[in-house]
Amino acid sequence: MDAVAQQPELEPTWGAEADDDLKLEVATQWQLMWWKFRKHQLAMAGGAVVIFFYILALGAEFFAPKLFTWYDKNYVYAPPQQIHLIRDGQLAPFVYGYKFERDPKSYKKTWLVDEETIIPIGLFVSGEPYKILGLIETDIHLIGPLDQDDPFYLMGADKSGRDVFSRIIYSARISLSVGLVGVFISMMLGIVLGGLSGLLGGAVDNIIQRLIEIMMSIPMLPVWLAIAAVVPLDWSALDVYFIITILLALTTWTGLARVVRGKFLSLREDDFILAARLDGAPGMRLIFRHMLPSFYSHVIASLTLLLPGMILAETALSFLGVGLRPPVVSWGVMLQETQKVAVIAIYPWLLYPALAVIIVVLAFNFLGDGLRDAADPY
Amino acid sequence: MARQVTPGNGKNMADDQNLLEINHLKMYFPITQGLFGRVIGYTKAVDDVSFTIRAGETLGLVGESGCGKTTVGRCIVRGYQPTDGEMLFRKADGAVVDLSMLQGEELRPYRKEIRMIFQDPYSSLNPRMSVFENVSEALHVNKMGTRAEMEERVGYLLRRVGLRPEYMKRYPHAFSGGERQRVVVARAMVTNPCLIVADEAVSALDVSIRAQILNLMEELQADFNLTYLFISHDLSVIRHICDRVIVMYVGKVVEVAEGLDIYINPQHPYTEALMSAVPIFNPRQRDRDRRIHLEGEVADPSNPPSGCYFHPRCRYAEDRCEHETPPLRQIDAERGHYVACHFAEKLELRGAVIE
Numbered sequence: 001m002d003a004v005a006q007q008p009e010l011e012p013t014w015g016a017e018a019d020d021d022l023k024l025e026v027a028t029q030w031q032l033m034w035w036k037f038r039k040h041q042l043a044m045a046g047g048a049v050v051i052f053f054y055i056l057a058l059g060a061e062f063f064a065p066k067l068f069t070w071y072d073k074n075y076v077y078a079p080p081q082q083i084h085l086i087r088d089g090q091l092a093p094f095v096y097g098y099k100f101e102r103d104p105k106s107y108k109k110t111w112l113v114d115e116e117t118i119i120p121i122g123l124f125v126s127g128e129p130y131k132i133l134g135l136i137e138t139d140i141h142l143i144g145p146l147d148q149d150d151p152f153y154l155m156g157a158d159k160s161g162r163d164v165f166s167r168i169i170y171s172a173r174i175s176l177s178v179g180l181v182g183v184f185i186s187m188m189l190g191i192v193l194g195g196l197s198g199l200l201g202g203a204v205d206n207i208i209q210r211l212i213e214i215m216m217s218i219p220m221l222p223v224w225l226a227i228a229a230v231v232p233l234d235w236s237a238l239d240v241y242f243i244i245t246i247l248l249a250l251t252t253w254t255g256l257a258r259v260v261r262g263k264f265l266s267l268r269e270d271d272f273i274l275a276a277r278l279d280g281a282p283g284m285r286l287i288f289r290h291m292l293p294s295f296y297s298h299v300i301a302s303l304t305l306l307l308p309g310m311i312l313a314e315t316a317l318s319f320l321g322v323g324l325r326p327p328v329v330s331w332g333v334m335l336q337e338t339q340k341v342a343v344i345a346i347y348p349w350l351l352y353p354a355l356a357v358i359i360v361v362l363a364f365n366f367l368g369d370g371l372r373d374a375a376d377p378y
Numbered sequence: 379m380a381r382q383v384t385p386g387n388g389k390n391m392a393d394d395q396n397l398l399e400i401n402h403l404k405m406y407f408p409i410t411q412g413l414f415g416r417v418i419g420y421t422k423a424v425d426d427v428s429f430t431i432r433a434g435e436t437l438g439l440v441g442e443s444g445c446g447k448t449t450v451g452r453c454i455v456r457g458y459q460p461t462d463g464e465m466l467f468r469k470a471d472g473a474v475v476d477l478s479m480l481q482g483e484e485l486r487p488y489r490k491e492i493r494m495i496f497q498d499p500y501s502s503l504n505p506r507m508s509v510f511e512n513v514s515e516a517l518h519v520n521k522m523g524t525r526a527e528m529e530e531r532v533g534y535l536l537r538r539v540g541l542r543p544e545y546m547k548r549y550p551h552a553f554s555g556g557e558r559q560r561v562v563v564a565r566a567m568v569t570n571p572c573l574i575v576a577d578e579a580v581s582a583l584d585v586s587i588r589a590q591i592l593n594l595m596e597e598l599q600a601d602f603n604l605t606y607l608f609i610s611h612d613l614s615v616i617r618h619i620c621d622r623v624i625v626m627y628v629g630k631v632v633e634v635a636e637g638l639d640i641y642i643n644p645q646h647p648y649t650e651a652l653m654s655a656v657p658i659f660n661p662r663q664r665d666r667d668r669r670i671h672l673e674g675e676v677a678d679p680s681n682p683p684s685g686c687y688f689h690p691r692c693r694y695a696e697d698r699c700e701h702e703t704p705p706l707r708q709i710d711a712e713r714g715h716y717v718a719c720h721f722a723e724k725l726e727l728r729g730a731v732i733e
Contacts, residue, residue: 026547029506202415271502272512275565278455279516280489293506 033297036374043370049363053356057172061130064166065144065152068329070128071162078157079111080349083121094120098151119150156349158337164349167329168356174330176360178245179310183303185249190256191299197257198264199287205261212254220251228322237328244323248310256302263295297375304368308361315357331357396468397573397605398431398454403463403478405449409680421680423449424460425629428706431573433468436599436606438620440613440652442676446629447609451575453478454607455494456485467492470572490520490569497578499558503550503565509536510546513565522569535564538601539594556587563594567602577609592619613656613730617641622714625649628677628687631706634716642729645709645717647692653730686719694725 027035037043056063081095097117101110127148129139145152155165197208224247231240267273276290317323318332319339326333331353337343338350405424408417424446431437439447453460456477465477467488477488493516496502503512513535514528523531533543539560550558559579566574576595580588596619598604610616616623623640625633625648633646644650651670672691677683683690689699698720706718719725 026508026552027549029549032551206415271496271498272504274452274457275494275496275502276504276515278457278489278494279519280486281515281519285519290504294504 033374040370046363046366064169066163066166068170075161080156178314179307182248186253189253194257194260198261301372301375308364397433399466401464404461406461435621438616438623439609441626445626493566493571495576495579645722650727656730
């Protein structure tokens, strides 16, 4: 390169002394975003809760005392047990056993705490065997009764005597992954279609924008009911899960596509993009090196805000019985049992899955809020 | 110097001194309407503009906002594909090429020769790329040198524009407006260009920084044998830096003059009005009646008036102005003074007060 050759050494004539504390000046956009995000305490807490739930979902077999299919017909609708830590002045956690009375007239079973039976519990106890991530065979569970045949219902039992606590942990797998997979599909659709719309403009833009308007104007609940009606009964749970994911994605990409289109439209006119074009940067480099980095932080933030909507939609669909069906277990499927007011009145612990939904959705919203605030550090 | 002709282009320039010759340049933007984008008219941002840029000079391009001066600049750097006209550029080896005909990759070598300095140093640097990445982008995409060579080049240029080379690792947010503009100048210089289009290069800057940047540009011009096309609406800046001035009004050139001629001896009524707006620093020379207040708005380039575009606002307009478009003609052969007015010889126009 001949241009480099002619270089007389020159003293800097202008500018402050270069100092050692260059942290802020040389910070990349991700560092600046992280510093800004860190100050948002609610978002940090939300992020921690979200990570906690995903870890729960990943290691469900380990964290849950029982398998989600496990049941004991002797403990139908058993209420939650309380953990006691101290026994005889020593640290020895335990729960009390159950006893029941039958009402002589209605023949109704009433559960009582049996203070004579003491069920010792512990951490890392052996229980039913399973494979960690489908690979390593083991039978260690994080928490459970020392004798695996003793009843242990931290959040009570349902109508078949299944452990609600364990099932909530297993449900996180489906409920949290429907959101992720759906958001991923919706992100792909949104970025590709929104990007085409904003970059090409003209007729393509027109068609895509009208398509978005049509999508947004379709009332989705009747469509879902109709699709649930035509899904063959012999489809496996996995197929239904797949269909639900795609359906959720198809209804949520439109908002993101509009954001992406708007960003491309405004960036196209920006001076620094013109500068890069005049530098001779080819089209692909313009899009991926110069334009996308200006707004993928925004995309991540809006996706985080999209996730809770997806989780809620899956829960609502499954609750109505048009989404996932047993034996698949999700929070929505679990809540199907609470459709009758009487059930809620007598067995309120069946509402614990709703608590999980609320916590996760709130956490996602706080996280998304913080990400959105931090997304544009400039 | 014997003229060489580029194969396939076959264009020649009128004068060997010319670096760039713009002939009948037109840039029309379509106005569309309705669902299918039917074209219902054109905004004639640049309408039949011809001028030349001589090697080594600083040519000023002035006019109100919306007169098309920025569009001319962007056509020259080929940010736009001109609707019509020629832009003849003399390469280093003397061959002449018409920039308006080139497409895509053919333009690549000329993008290195003709660079641009932008108006707003806040929006023209990518905030997500470091100074090094911003400045070296042209080297990177043109595969000019290794990483080490690029770092050396960027470091050298930063020193030349008065910044410490260590600053190249920093991001634009760590700089003030004046410092950013120095980075923008360095970016324009990075490919060792011969022509730089400076579009309102100092208009967004603090007055105290302006002089620094202007002096820097003059220094670089002397050291690197640069030619500037300096686009501005600020007559005092133009007077400070330019060897020749072109005045534009609604997409057309109305006057071209050398040096201070345009200030002392304006020949077009529009130039006269512009000159009357130059601030006078000495209060004793101020005269309340001196300002010429132009009536009405700048004409709409999508629907310009008939005849001379300036006639609805001109104090001296006659019937002829309404019907006949005045051509740009030379009125002073020695001084290269051109004007587009029917009555240039008859009118006695006042210049700006030069102290």
